[in-house]
Amino acid sequence: MTSPEATHPWGRVAEDGTVYLRTADGERQIGQWPGGEPAEAIALYAKRFDGLEIEVDLLEKRLAGGTLGPDDAERAIATVREQVEGAAALGDLDSLLARLDALAPALQKLRDERKAAKEARLAEALAAKKRIVETAEKLAAGTDWRNGADKLRALLEEWKALARLDRKTDDELWHRFSAARTTYTRLRKTHFADVHADRERAKSTKEKLIAEAESLSSSTEWGPTSTKYRDLMTRWKAAGSAPRNVEDALWKRFRSAQDVFFAARDAANAAQDEEFRANAVVKEEILAEAEKLLPIKDLDAARKAMAGIADRWEAAGKVPRDRVKDLEGRLRAVESAIRSAGEKEWKRTDPEKSARADDMVAKLEKAITDLEAELAAAQAAGNAKKVKDIEETLASRRSFLDMALKAAADFGA
Template sequence: MGEATEAWGRVAEDGTVYVRTADGERQVGSWAAGSPDEALAYYQRKFDGLKVEVDLIANRLKQSGPSAPSPKDALDKIGKLRESISGANAVGDLEGLLARLDGLVELAEQRKAEHRAVREQQQAEARGAKQALAEEAERLAASTEWRVAGDRMKVLLDEWKAAPRLDRKTDDELWHRLSQARSAFAKRRKQHFAELDAQRVEIRAHKEQLIAEAEALQDSTDWNPTAGRFRDLMSEWKTAGRAQRDVEDELWKRFKAAQDTFFAARNAILDERNGAERENLAAKELLVVEAEALLPITDHRAARTALRSLNERWEAIGPVPRDARQRIEGRLHTVDRAVAEAEAAELSRKDPEKRARAEATVEQLRTVLEKLQVQADKARAAGQEKKAAEAEASIAARQEWLAEAEKALAEFTR
């Protein structure tokens, strides 16, 4: 067998394979079959395998997030790789790989310190979060918003359970504060509702008295004073508070039944008294329909004469129910305004100053259009297409203005 050499090793004539190191050559194996170059390639592939493992851990140490290896695992892997590389039967820059491992040890230690800092930060955040939960629970312990505070206490408990655990001493201290606050709130709430139950018993008794008086008044025919007293009873009912839930509705039914009995009887009497006013309303409805038939106003003089006659008949009819008065009179006033506006428009059309201004505007626009047409014709003849187009655009705009001005002037000649 011949010899084969390269930068990091050689194969002797007897097939012995050596790797070159800073301390000299070291035997890494022997080769009997094949050429010396094949022997070197074989041991170089072993080196390449070690290099791949170093590259892999180097790349993983560069990663961040959940996929990154733990620093402890990385250091363990580096130690095992160092042992493998130090006595490796491979040809290549083994000392370079060991130097790279030294650098990776520093990186792993850095990652270890970073992980420690992250854990400390997480613990600090968890401590702050749990302290905030305990403090909020202590504030809520004095609340009288029983439903809202009670619901929030439940949320605080859920958030506590979801938060990371702290060291046992700190975690127990903060939990004790939260638990005490919840217990204090629950005790106050229980006491509050016990007092509330006692108050509702008193409220029920008060409402029973109101019902008794309402039932005594329900057949009264002294309409105005009794109606006033029923209003007072209703005010007392509203301010009395609520009795127990299972009796409140029944109490209200009894009270309302007495109230409805009285007001139904009173309303029947008032309906009889209001019969004449309802007849007046029907008559005025007919007059309003007759007045609205004048719209739109085409002859303001005839409309004014007709409206004057309508007003005389209107006054002769008499009052209508109060709840319909504004509506019915509003409809008649609408017709009256339309007649007044037609009269004002007629006066405006006869104003000589406004007519003169309208004539002047029309004449001015016609003069401008004639000048613009001359400019457009000259530009077109001279081949100045852009200038001609601009002039024609101005002509089109002013023709629209002229049409509006002529329309306004025509109003003075109707």
């Protein structure tokens, strides 16, 4: 006994168990369900359609969400399309194919976006790599030996993180970058080799200076040896730096030798200063006598007194170093006052200047006599303008005569 026919919106199960799908072109046999319940067949083939519909839904969502690349999306569409076309399922398969067709614009948009993003990424990578190369070349041409190596390592890490360009461009830029790194590394090694050689030479030089300093440390020739130590210090500074692990030790030895000498010198000077304190007392007494000559009233007497003071000053001997400037300064002040007074007196009695002053007086007196005669003649002639001019000139000449007479009086005093 055959089962009755069962229907579905998109197909049917015939009485003999044949399963048909209804399409736009008519019915298509999609399977057999002999001896079973038609409703079960319909449920099975409808469920298959639901599975295909889920695949299409999922593909649409993944494409819209950008979780698929263009190539992966194209392969996925082709796979689902293959599953839908000729599928043994009950449902609107044509609508699923139409939905797959509708994904073409989205797929093209995705391709365009990915292409634009890639082009932007490549343009960014090109700009970054050019910058890296130019920076590396500047480092190679510079002398930043301390930080340059770290900077180049950072540039290399940045390069590795960038997208590859077309082979020709990428290779050209990499060659420049690599050449700059090689040049910098070579020059840096040369620099530090030179620095090492210079430091070794400085070490050798400073060891010799230490030997000289140590040989002088017991000297008691305070002045000449102090000068020699100053020369040694100048040569030490000019020698440059020794290797870091020995520079401090060398300096301590050099400084220690100096300290020995200068400590001995200071001790000797301190003892000598104590001995000279009595001389300072004597010189203070001499200074008190000298300062009584100020202000200078009698130049000859002051000069005579100062000559004796100078002799006793020298005979008094040396004074402590901390008193020299004060005591010598006070004596120089008295000597300066006497010298200034002498210069002033010489200027006042200078014969040549006195003669010039007398000559000026004579000339002015004659000029005034002549002007007085001219004035009398002008007054007699009634020439008022000429009288006024002559009177003005006379006033000026008489003023000059007064000054000349005063100057002549000063020279004759």
